Each structure stands twice: as C-alpha cells, then as structure tokens.
Amino acid sequence: MGKCKFWTLRSNFQGQAKLSDFQLVEEDIPTNLKDGELVCEALYLSVDPYMRLFSDWSEVGKPVVGEQVARVTDSKNAKYPVGSVIRLSSGWRSHTHVKDVSTIDVMPELGDLPLSLTLGVMGMPGMTAYFTLLDVLKIKKGETLLVSGAAGAVGSLAGQIGKIMGCTVIGFAGTNAKVKWLKELGFDHAFNYKTEDVGKSIDRVAPDGVHCYCDMVGGEISFQVIKRMRDHGRMVVLGSISTYNNSTETTGPYLFSDILTKSLTITGFIIFNIREKWHIGEKQMAEWIKEGKLKYKETITNGFEHMPEAFLGLFSGENTGKAVVKA
Numbered sequence: 516m517g518k519c520k521f522w523t524l525r526s527n528f529q530g531q532a533k534l535s536d537f538q539l540v541e542e543d544i545p546t547n548l549k550d551g552e553l554v555c556e557a558l559y560l561s562v563d564p565y566m567r568l569f570s571d572w573s574e575v576g577k578p579v580v581g582e583q584v585a586r587v588t589d590s591k592n593a594k595y596p597v598g599s600v601i602r603l604s605s606g607w608r609s610h611t612h613v614k615d616v617s618t619i620d621v622m623p624e625l626g627d628l629p630l631s632l633t634l635g636v637m638g639m640p641g642m643t644a645y646f647t648l649l650d651v652l653k654i655k656k657g658e659t660l661l662v663s664g665a666a667g668a669v670g671s672l673a674g675q676i677g678k679i680m681g682c683t684v685i686g687f688a689g690t691n692a693k694v695k696w697l698k699e700l701g702f703d704h705a706f707n708y709k710t711e712d713v714g715k716s717i718d719r720v721a722p723d724g725v726h727c728y729c730d731m732v733g734g735e736i737s738f739q740v741i742k743r744m745r746d747h748g749r750m751v752v753l754g755s756i757s758t759y760n761n762s763t764e765t766t767g768p769y770l771f772s773d774i775l776t777k778s779l780t781i782t783g784f785i786i787f788n789i790r791e792k793w794h795i796g797e798k799q800m801a802e803w804i805k806e807g808k809l810k811y812k813e814t815i816t817n818g819f820e821h822m823p824e825a826f827l828g829l830f831s832g833e834n835t836g837k838a839v840v841k842a
C-alpha cells in the first residue's frame with residue numbers, strides 16, 4: 516500500500532509565516548474504492564498569496580488549502596479513468612481520494628500548452644487578470660493603467676492585457692531583473708519600487724494621472740497611486756500582499772478625501788465568485804498565447820517536500836510570473 520503525504524498547519528502564522536508552521540503528514544492511500552470514487556496523484560501544485568490568509572480561518576492540524584493538477588491513478592468512475600488529468604482544490608496533498616467528483620474543476624482546453632499553465636495563465640491567476648481588466652475595470656483604449664505586483668502571476672498578465680487593449684501600462688515590481696522583464700513584455704514604464712520613489716515615478720511618466728489601477732499590494736504603493744488617480748478613475752483591489760503579514764490591523768491613513776473629490780470607483784473582486792465564466796477567459800488567453808500577444812513565465816520549485824519554501828518565497832519576491840511546485 517502506497518503512502519499519501521500532505522502538509523498541515525502546525526501552528527497559526529504569527530506575522531511572516533515560517534517553515535516550522537508547517538508539518539508533513541503521511542497516511543495510506545486508499546485501495547478499496549467505492550463506485551464513483553477515484554484517487555489521483557499530484558503533478559503540479561499551486562502556491563498563492565491567499566494561502567497566507569488561510570491560517571486566520573483555519574485550525575491547527577488542518578491540511579493547507581490549494582489547487583493542483585493531478586493524474587488519476589485508481590478509479591471506479593467511468594468519466595475519469597486511470598490516466599485522466601484533472602484540476603482540483605484538494606490542498607497540499609501528494610495524493611487525493613476524491614469521493615465526490617463534482618468537486619473536480621473543469622480543465623481548460625490546453626492544446627499544446629504545458630499542463631502547469633492550468634494553475635497559471637490558463638487558471639486562477641490568468642482568469643483574475645482577464646476578468647479584472649475586461650469585466651471589472653472595463654479598460655478602454657488610450658487609458659493609462661497602473662499595475663502593482665506587476666511581475667507576478669496576475670500582474671504580468673494584467674499589464675500585457677492592458678497593452679493588448681491599447682493602454683499605456685505602468686508596472687511596479689521589486690527587483691531590477693523583474694523591471695527589465697516587464698519592459699520586454701511591452702510595459703511602457705516599469706519601476707523598482709524598492710529603489711525608486713513610487714510617487715515621483717508616476718508623476719514623471721503620467722503627469723495627468725492614472726485612469727485605472729490594478730492593485731495587488733495595498734500599503735504605501737497604493738497610497739501613492741490613489742493620490743495620482745485621475746477624476747473618475749477606477750481601481751480594483753485584488754490583493755494586499757504588503758499587509759498580509761501584519762499582525763495588527765492597518766488603521767490608515769485612508770484617502771477618503773481623494774476618493775470623494777476625484778469621484779473614484781474602487782471595487783474588490785474575487786475570481787472564485789465567477790467560476791462559471793472561466794471558460795470564456797481561458798479560450799481568449801489560449802488564443803493570445805498562440806498569437807504571440809501574451810507571454811508567461813513560471814518559477815517552478817521541484818519536489819512536493821518544498822511546498823512551504825515555495826510559498827514563503829512569494830513574500831520575499833522569489834518568484835517571477837507564476838510560482839508552481841512540480842511534485
């Protein structure tokens with residue numbers, strides 16, 4: 516009988532998560548499946564910033580949440596025979612016993628594209644970028660779009676979609692190498708927020724201000740951007756990674772007077788709330804990749820046992836593009 520490994524929370528995160536907050540646990544892989552059930556083995560697993568928040572609503576001892584792409588290794592379900600590849604949110608597990616196949620996500624049409632993209636450009640981060648720009652911000656040709664967290668999984672795609680839609684795109688990222696890559700992707704302006712003054716950089720390249728802001732980071736960067744939004748500017752709050760490790764709640768200063776006097780629209784958006792629409796975005800992303808209009812990068816960590824390191828790397832900027840673990 517083989518063994519399944521899975522990562523659990525050993526202790527709730529206090530501030531920055533630590534390796535010692537995670538525990539690797541083993542159990543037997545079930546063999547006597549009931550009708551309709553299956554077992555799958557992880558091929559690629561996703562690490563994402565939202566997992567930092569998971570500790571706040573999870574109990575110690577619970578498996579860490581997350582999506583993966585897996586191959587079916589045992590099956591009593593005709594729809595998913597042995598060898599089928601599936602995407603599911605079963606957490607940081609090497610093997611999953613699926614009792615209810617309705618929990619399996621629909622796989623995107625990948626064609627020749629690599630399987631791991633199911634967790635990136637053809638998955639949750641890609642869909643976030645696509646629907647944020649087209650459905651939430653409703654970005655228009657000629658507008659100035661600013662993206663923070665720009666060299667990450669969502670940001671690098673959001674900026675490129677902005678270019679496809681005919682916008683001027685400004686990106687902020689945390690290293691010179693990332694800034695160089697953003698320029699290669701076609702961003703009009705890119706800056707290292709650790710070495711350059713965010714506000715002055717925006718003033719220089721967008722003296723009339725920013726129409727749309729795709730916010731991944733919150734904190735000081737967003738403070739500086741909101742100050743430089745144009746009248747009737749639109750901002751979507753996707754994440755706030757600069758505050759995820761704070762142990763106390765941020766208490767401002769909040770820019771209510773800027774929101775009022777500029778008549779800004781600020782929208783929070785969670786991609787999992789529009790799961791039924793993903794197929795539309797997946798089709799378009801695949802076409803843009805095929806046409807050479809959309810490029811992607813993955814930072815792949817080898818080995819299921821390195822899931823915590825890959826996850827922690829998100830908070831120190833180790834990844835460029837999508838962070839994925841190859842099991």
Ligand code: NDP
Nearest residue numbers: 564667668669688689731753754755756757784785786832
């Ligand atoms: P990324 O691939 O962008 O990885 C995280 C990146 O954040 C790091 O590489 C690092 O890049 C940057 N970062 C880390 N700490 C800070 C900090 N203190 N200040 C500024 N930047 C920091 O992750 P994703 O693209 O997957 O996610 C980006 C954001 O979008 C996250 O906040 C996430 O929670 C959110 N998100 C929201 C979704 C939704 O549905 N609302 C869906 C998916 C993601 P650098 O070197 O540039 O600092």
